[in-house]
Amino acid sequence: xxxxxxxVIGAGHNGLTNAAYLAKxxxxxxxxxxxxxxxxxxxxRELHPGWTYSNCSYVCSLLRPEIYRDLExxxxxxxxxxxxxxxxxxxxxxxxxxxxxxxxxxxxxxxxSRRDADAYExxxxxxxxxxxxxxxxxxxxxxxxxxLKRRDxxxxxxxxxxxxxxxxxxxxxxxxFWTMSIGEFLDEYFESAVIKAHFAGxxxxxxxxxxxxxxxxxxxxxxxxGEVDGSIGAWGFARGGMGAITRxxxxxxxxxxxxxxxxxxxxxxxxxxxxxxxxxxxxxDEFHADVVVSNLDPKRTFLKxxxxxxxxxxxxxxxxxxxxxxxxGKLNIALDGMPTFTAVPERHPLLVADLHFIDSLERMERAYxxxxxGRWSRDPYLDMLIPTQVDPTMAPPxxxxxxxxxxxxxxxxxxxxxxxxDRDAFARTCVDQISEYSPNFKDLILHMEVRTPLExxxxxxxxEGNIFQGxxxxxxxxxxxxxxxxxQYRGPVTGMYMCGSGTHPGGGVMAAPGANAARxxxxxxxxxxxxxxxxxxx
Amino acid sequence: xIMPLRDRRLLETPLHTRLAAACETQQWYAWKxxxxxxxxTTVLQEYFAIRNSAGLFDLFPMTKYRIQGRDSRAYLNRLxxxxxxxxxxxxxxxxxxxxxxxxxxxxxxxFCLGEEDWRLCSQERHLDWLLWSAQGFDVRIHEETTxxxxxxxxxxxxxxILRNAGAAGLEQLPPFQHAAFTCAGVSMLxxxxxxxxxxxYEIWFDPARALAVWDGLLEAGNNHGLRPIGSQALDIARIExxxxxxxxxxxxxxxxxxxxxxxxxxxxxxxxxxxxxKPGFNGRRALQAEQQRGSRHxxxxxxxxxxxxxxxxxxxNRARQVVGTVTSATWSPSAKANIAIASVxxxxxxDNDGLWAEVYYRRELQWEKVRACCRVVKGPFxxxxxxxxTPALDF
Ligand SMILES: Cc1cc2nc3c(=O)[nH]c(=O)nc-3n(C[C@H](O)[C@H](O)[C@H](O)COP(=O)(O)OP(=O)(O)OC[C@H]3O[C@@H](n4cnc5c(N)ncnc54)[C@H](O)[C@@H]3O)c2cc1C
Numbered sequence: 001x002x003x004x005x006x007x008v009i010g011a012g013h014n015g016l017t018n019a020a021y022l023a024k025x026x027x028x029x030x031x032x033x034x035x036x037x038x039x040x041x042x043x044x045r046e047l048h049p050g051w052t053y054s055n056c057s058y059v060c061s062l063l064r065p066e067i068y069r070d071l072e073x074x075x076x077x078x079x080x081x082x083x084x085x086x087x088x089x090x091x092x093x094x095x096x097x098x099x100x101x102x103x104x105x106x107x108x109x110x111x112x113s114r115r116d117a118d119a120y121e122x123x124x125x126x127x128x129x130x131x132x133x134x135x136x137x138x139x140x141x142x143x144x145x146x147x148l149k150r151r152d153x154x155x156x157x158x159x160x161x162x163x164x165x166x167x168x169x170x171x172x173x174x175x176x177f178w179t180m181s182i183g184e185f186l187d188e189y190f191e192s193a194v195i196k197a198h199f200a201g202x203x204x205x206x207x208x209x210x211x212x213x214x215x216x217x218x219x220x221x222x223x224x225x226g227e228v229d230g231s232i233g234a235w236g237f238a239r240g241g242m243g244a245i246t247r248x249x250x251x252x253x254x255x256x257x258x259x260x261x262x263x264x265x266x267x268x269x270x271x272x273x274x275x276x277x278x279x280x281x282x283x284x285d286e287f288h289a290d291v292v293v294s295n296l297d298p299k300r301t302f303l304k305x306x307x308x309x310x311x312x313x314x315x316x317x318x319x320x321x322x323x324x325x326x327x328x329g330k331l332n333i334a335l336d337g338m339p340t341f342t343a344v345p346e347r348h349p350l351l352v353a354d355l356h357f358i359d360s361l362e363r364m365e366r367a368y369x370x371x372x373x374g375r376w377s378r379d380p381y382l383d384m385l386i387p388t389q390v391d392p393t394m395a396p397p398x399x400x401x402x403x404x405x406x407x408x409x410x411x412x413x414x415x416x417x418x419x420x421x422d423r424d425a426f427a428r429t430c431v432d433q434i435s436e437y438s439p440n441f442k443d444l445i446l447h448m449e450v451r452t453p454l455e456x457x458x459x460x461x462x463x464e465g466n467i468f469q470g471x472x473x474x475x476x477x478x479x480x481x482x483x484x485x486x487x488q489y490r491g492p493v494t495g496m497y498m499c500g501s502g503t504h505p506g507g508g509v510m511a512a513p514g515a516n517a518a519r520x521x522x523x524x525x526x527x528x529x530x531x532x533x534x535x536x537x538x
Numbered sequence: 539x540i541m542p543l544r545d546r547r548l549l550e551t552p553l554h555t556r557l558a559a560a561c562e563t564q565q566w567y568a569w570k571x572x573x574x575x576x577x578x579t580t581v582l583q584e585y586f587a588i589r590n591s592a593g594l595f596d597l598f599p600m601t602k603y604r605i606q607g608r609d610s611r612a613y614l615n616r617l618x619x620x621x622x623x624x625x626x627x628x629x630x631x632x633x634x635x636x637x638x639x640x641x642x643x644x645x646x647x648x649f650c651l652g653e654e655d656w657r658l659c660s661q662e663r664h665l666d667w668l669l670w671s672a673q674g675f676d677v678r679i680h681e682e683t684t685x686x687x688x689x690x691x692x693x694x695x696x697x698x699i700l701r702n703a704g705a706a707g708l709e710q711l712p713p714f715q716h717a718a719f720t721c722a723g724v725s726m727l728x729x730x731x732x733x734x735x736x737x738x739y740e741i742w743f744d745p746a747r748a749l750a751v752w753d754g755l756l757e758a759g760n761n762h763g764l765r766p767i768g769s770q771a772l773d774i775a776r777i778e779x780x781x782x783x784x785x786x787x788x789x790x791x792x793x794x795x796x797x798x799x800x801x802x803x804x805x806x807x808x809x810x811x812x813x814x815x816k817p818g819f820n821g822r823r824a825l826q827a828e829q830q831r832g833s834r835h836x837x838x839x840x841x842x843x844x845x846x847x848x849x850x851x852x853x854x855n856r857a858r859q860v861v862g863t864v865t866s867a868t869w870s871p872s873a874k875a876n877i878a879i880a881s882v883x884x885x886x887x888x889d890n891d892g893l894w895a896e897v898y899y900r901r902e903l904q905w906e907k908v909r910a911c912c913r914v915v916k917g918p919f920x921x922x923x924x925x926x927x928t929p930a931l932d933f
Contacts, residue, residue, distance in 0.1 A: 065845070065874060074873045074920070081586045082871075101580075229582065229871045230845055239590055349579070390763065392591050392695050392933045398761040535844070 003288045004030045004259075006521070007279050009266040009305065010295030010461070010500065012040025016249035017514030018293055018499040018521075020071055023258035025518075025527050030287055031258060032279065034265035034461065038250050040295070041460050041467065042509045044243025044394075048447035051401050052394040053332035054241040055449065056460060056467070058385060058403040059354075061226030061235040062510035063245065064139060066532040076251035078244050081390060082228035082236040086354035087344065088198040089437045095343040096194045096359075097350045100234070113192040123189040123199075129170050130177050131225050131232060133162060138225070138505045138512045139534040141520060142479040142487045178474055182220050183211040183361050193360040200361055201354075201383060204407055206467040206507065208325035210368030211361050215473045222472055222506065235354075237387045241394060245509060269294070269496060271310040276495035291521060293497040295514070297469035298322050298482040300461060301491075301498060315492045318483040322502075323476060326453030326465030327371055329409030331430055334447040335400040338386070339438040355384045357433050367408055374414030376426045376452075381407040382433060400444075406430055411453040411464035418454045426452060468507025469500050478504060489517035490524075497521055548573040551598035552687055552748035560766045567769060570663075570683075572599040577768040582871065584771035588734050589872050589920075591763025592696040594755060595772055597688030597740065598748075601646075601663050605656040607677035614648060614656055617671055617820060619803055621813040625650045630714045630729050634803050634811055635664075640824030641791035641800035643667060644784050645808070647731055649716060657682075661784040667792065671820065687745040691755065692738030692775070694922075695762040697930035700728065700739060703758035708739075709929040722754025733772060735779025737924045737931070774868045777877060778920040780839050782806055787837070787865040787879055801881070802828055805835040835862075838887045839919065842876040843910040845869060846899040853880050853912065856892040864895060873919045878912070890914050 004027075008019040011033035023029040037043065041056035060080050068074070084100035096112055099105045109117035143155035166174060177185070182203025186196040202223035203216035210216070228236040238244040250260060264285075269292050270277040278288035294301040302311060302319035340346055341355075358364055358381045367377035383405040388395040395401045406426075413422060427450040435442050453465025462469060470476055479487040482502045489497050499517035501507035519531035543550065549572050551557070557575050565576040574596065578584060587593040605614060615622045618633035625631055627650050634645045646660030658668075668679050691700065700708050705719040705728060716729035724747040732738035743751055756764060776783065784790050791800040802825060803812050812825055842848045847869055853862040862882030870877045878895070880887075887893060893912045898905055924931045 068874045074875070079589065079872055080874070081590055082582055084580075229874075230869060390586070390590065392763055397698075 004028045005289060006030075006291035006293065007032065007287055007289045008293040008295060008499070009269070009279060010040065011038035011246070011250070011260060011262070012295045012460075012500065013042045013246050013249060013509055013511055014499050014501060014514030015040070015293070015295030016246055016253055017067060017071070017511040018295070018518045019258050020249060020253040020256060021515060021518035021531050022521065023253055023256035025522055025530055027525075029253075029258040030289070031253065031260045032264040032266050032281070032287075033260065033262045035459070036262050038260060038262065039243050039246035041462065042242040042246045044241030047332075047449055048334040050396050050399070051334040051447065052241050053401060053449060054238075054243065054387070054403055055332060055451070056330065056456065057242045057509050058387070058405065059235045060238050060242065060245065060509055061223075061228060061233070062508040063226070064510060064512050064515070065227065066139060066535045067511045067515050070532050071249065071252040073245070073248040073252065076248035076255070078248035079239040080228060080236045081239060082231060082234050083353050083390065084234070085350050086198070086356065087348075087350045088194055088356045088359055089341065089343055090194055090359040093343055096198050097344075098198060098353075099350065109195060112195055113190070116190045116192050116195050119189050126173060127221070127224060128232070129166065130174060130221055133166055133174060134221060134225050136162060136534045137478070138510070139516065139532065141489065141516050142481075142504045144485070144488065145479055146485075177217050177221070179214055180217040181212045181214050182216040183365070185217045185220075186361070196361050197359050197364060198356065200364060201356060201381060204364065204368070204381065205383060205405065206328050206407070208323075208327040208371070208408075208471060209473075211364045213368075218474065218477070219472050222508065226508075226510070237391055239391055239393060241387075241391075242509060266305050269306050271307065271493050271496075274494055276493055290495050291497065291525070292495060293499050293517060293521065294491075295500045296461060297324060297463050297466070297500055298498070298502040299324055299463040301500075301502075310493060312492050315483065315486070322482060323471040323473065324463045324466040324469065325471060326411030326456065327408045328465065328467055329376065329406040329426060329453065330451040330456075331402075331404040331406065331427055332449040332451075333402040333404065333445055334395070335386075335402055335444040336446050337398065337444050338389070338400050339402075339441040339444055341438050343437065351386065352389045353385065355382075357382055357437055371408030371410050374410050374412060376409045376429060377407070378429060380409075380430060380433065382430060383407070384434065404430055404434070409452055411457070418452055423450050423452055426450065469502040470507070472506050477506065481506060489513075489520045551596055552745040553596050553598065553752055556749065556752050557596060557766070565768070569769070570599040570601065574599060575766070575768040577770050578766050581768070581770045581774070584765065584767040585774050585871060587763060587765045587767055588693045588736060588771060588775045590694065591765075592691055592693035592699055592759060593767035593771065594752070594759075594764055595690040595692070595767050597690055598684075598745070600683070600688060601660045602682045602686050602688075603658045603665070603668060604680045604682045605658060605668075605677055606654055606680075607675070608654060609675040610654050610656050610677050613672060613675040613677045614658070615816065616818055617668070618648065619812040619819055619821065619825070621816045622648065622650075623816065627652050628715055628717060630716055630731050632714070632811065634806075634808050636803065636821030636825070637791050638821055638824065639791070639800075640802045640821035640828060641794075642788060642803055642806060642808075643791050645782070649729065662790045662792075685745065686742055687748045687751070688740055688742050689751065689755070690732050690738065690740050691764070692732045692734040692736055694737055694924055694931070694933045695759070695764070696738050698932060699755060699759040699762050699764055700741070702762070703754050711930075712928040713926055722751045722758070724751050724754070726751070733779070733781055734775040735781065735918050735920065735925060736775070736922060737927075773866075774871070777866050777868050777879060778870050778872060778918065780879070780918040782837065782879060783866070787881070798834070801835060802833060804828060804833045805837060805881070807837040833884055835881055836884050836887050838880045838882055839915045839917075840864075840878040840880055840893070840895070840912040841915050841919070842867070842878050842895055842897070842912050844897065844908055845876050846897050846908065846910075847876060848878045848895040848897045848910060851878075851895040851897050853882050853886075854894050854896065855886055861886040861893070870919050875919060876910075877915075877919045880912075887914055
């Protein structure tokens with residue numbers, strides 16, 4: 001039996017961030033991970049010799065720059081390289097390219113609609129206004145609106161101030177934005193089907209909702225509130241894959257004296273008299289600490305590794321009702337060369353960015369309909385990238401690695417559980433869609449990793465394979481994330497905390513939940529406040 | 539009437555047609571009278587070519603002198619502050635040279651091509667100074683700026699690309715070493731040097747073959763992310779590397795009019811390149827006196843709070859007195875930090891003594907001002923192991 005000051009369960013990027021801050025503060029920290037490697041959904045593995053995949057998450061924008069800088073992730077080997085825009089390929093053989101240069105962007109939009117090209121300015125500033133409202137809250141603990149504690153009241157006032165600061169007009173927009181569907185929102189600005197389809201993607205990625213379901217406009221914001229090198233809304237590649245992020249975090253954690261144990265599955269959080277005692281592992285080992293932090297999603301935390309008898313019934317009920325639906329799948333593909341696309345010339349600069357093959361909101365909605373009824377989309381929305389055009393470290397020279405995120409793919413099929421044959425058929429659906437636009441693509445495939453929600457759950461431990469550790473809908477955001485009354489990272493048992501994407505401000509490789517939770521823990525332990533707050537100065 | 543090329547305001551380098559074809563932005567600048575590219579496509583794309591794959595930069599306008607003769611070593615050794623008495627053929631040395639008052643005229647690289655054959659590369663032009671200093675030495679000094687083409691190829695895939703183009707065994711070349719290779723079908727000198735603080739090379743060859751070299755390298759770099767880079771991307775990389783630039787971070791002493799504008803090597807953080815063990819060199823007495831008396835200025839590498847580059851900012855001490863100015867500043871995409879090079883009056887900046895910068899930036903036409911704390915950083919902001927590793931690491 002060994003004693004630590006704090007034990008963190010799960011070495012996802014949030015568990016790593018949380019443990020790093022606790023260790024940096026001088027605590028003796030143990031981080032437990034069930035897999036033989038760290039990273040959770042931010043991981044890079046070589047499954048085909050010479051090719052490295054970003055097995056789950058694949059692009060980076062949300063990672064808070066305060067944390068990147070404060071934990072010196074650059075010194076620990078992380079490099080994030082921004083890229084611009086993307087392409088939506090169209091059924092008629094044309095395409096829409098989303099450039100970052102304003103005039104090039106306008107010229108391309110004009111090809112599809114002159115009016116939309118001009119409307120884009122209004123759209124962009126409306127979205128940016130909402131983004132500016134949210135960003136300051138990312139590195140803050142949400143206020144409890146029912147509490148009269150000084151801190152909560154101050155935080156509520158801060159929140160209202162930011163909100164009023166938007167101005168009257170934007171105030172109306174905010175409420176609409178947080179409740180609307182992305183489809184309706186885009187309909188208000190644009191007429192071109194392909195332009196709407198291109199921008200709608202961010203509203204459904206990872207979400208068990210369709211483009212016309214209320215709440216999806218917020219999901220778009222969630223994909224827009226990050227930044228790369230000061231460019232808000234931009235996305236980037238982590239050199240070496242997303243695992244480079246968690247490798248750098250592990251380096252930081254170790255540099256502060258923290259200890260990481262892999263192949264160490266937590267079986268139960270030990271509780272006695274309403275206080276945590278430590279953690280029991282599946283192999284029987286026990287570790288003791290007064291602070292135990294869970295990086296797992298709320299369902300796993302409360303229903304799998306805690307004893308229901310140790311929990312208030314209300315928490316058990318809320319955990320059972322927590323919405324965490326799997327809606328995404330993924331293919332990682334080793335390619336023998338660079339695929340060509342009929343619609344654009346070779347080496348087109350936007351081929352480096354996100355590629356999509358759905359050119360209307362109707363097709364997107366139909367993709368969602370399939371999922372609703374327990375089928376993978378027959379005509380899925382793909383978010384596909386070929387990072388090896390930029391990153392020389394992930395495939396041999398001249399060869400390529402492709403990452404294909406698939407929306408929608410259900411956790412359970414209508415006909416029963418996933419079988420290997422289903423999985424193959426699911427992969428084939430996606431490959432066929434790509435092949436329509438890239439004739440040489442199929443012949444270039446050397447190896448393919450296919451991941452349905454089942455694999456995501458079994459491997460990463462994301463319940464039902466939900467990529468955000470819980471849906472990003474208003475009922476599960478801010479002071480409602482994961483449950484009302486538990487949004488300040490403290491669990492229902494003294495000394496127990498949560499730090500995963502299931503807490504505020506939610507999913508994506510952001511590290512804010514892990515850092516915010518560390519701030520609360522250090523406050524409870526009356527240690528100096530070393531976790532950076534919101535420093536966004538845009 | 540159209541002016542003949544040689545009478546125009548800006549001249550063209552031998553690579554001009556290639557630069558012009560690749561320069562999508564049409565953003566040019568004048569570099570020593572030659573049209574040079576600021577940015578070909580986007581600054582960040584080019585910057586990340588340097589740090590992630592490889593960038594190709596035309597060095598033609600750089601000032602180059604050939605120094606030959608029996609006394610060439612003795613001559614150069616008196617010119618610069620560093621000790622070159624043991625520098626072997628095949629080596630390159632980064633040097634500064636001073637006037638008699640110990641004020642820096644310029645910095646640059648000295649190539650030892652042979653016992654009696656040397657090359658000096660610099661930002662500024664110095665023929666007059668070099669000839670005055672040559673009195674009494676048996677040397678021939680010849681400016682070869684336009685007789686020698688140069689390309690910098692910098693970044694993690696640079697070695698592989700040059701090897702692909704024919705430079706077999708290049709990976710064995712250690713930093714600050716040069717050797718002859720045949721590359722892209724052209725015989726050339728390759729030195730493991732550069733202005734980026736990364737794995738990288740500079741290649742030197744006959745300008746008549748410039749197009750062949752450019753094309754050959756881009757071909758060899760096809761699968762290795764090689765792209766032409768402009769001065770803006772290079773500038774970010776050199777600030778990250780903590781390299782200073784004449785005319786930007788210091789005034790070349792020959793051009794200074796006002797008092798207190800010139801700087802000694804100590805005042806530019808280059809004290810380690812001053813070697814008092816060698817008996818005589820330009821500025822030695824003045825520098826020795828300065829060492830005893832103490833310097834008036836100090837060059838600092840600063841990590842500036844926030845994300846707005848502290849360009850041209852004043853540096854203040856705790857008592858709100860102006861103690862210096864920022865000379866170079868940028869957001870560092872690799873260190874993910876806001877970095878700056880500054881010159882401050884002594885005794886400020888010895889350690890982290892509460893310096894801050896007043897930073898101005900504009901948002902939607904309105905100016906904002908922030909007071910940003912500055913942390914003094916020792917050594918480069920970005921310092922990858924591949925910079926020094928020999929044999930060169932693969933990517
Ligand atoms: C397919 C996919 C694509 C995505 N794409 C992107 C993207 O491109 N960009 C982006 O920003 N985000 C993306 N996301 C979302 C993002 O990756 C996640 O929201 C985020 O990584 C979750 O991090 P976390 O630290 O909160 O939790 P997790 O990464 O889920 O970490 C939980 C950790 O706990 C471990 N664990 C589970 N049970 C136990 C146990 N009993 N004992 C010990 N350890 C245990 C797990 O193995 C895991 O390491 C994607 C997610 C998926 C699945």
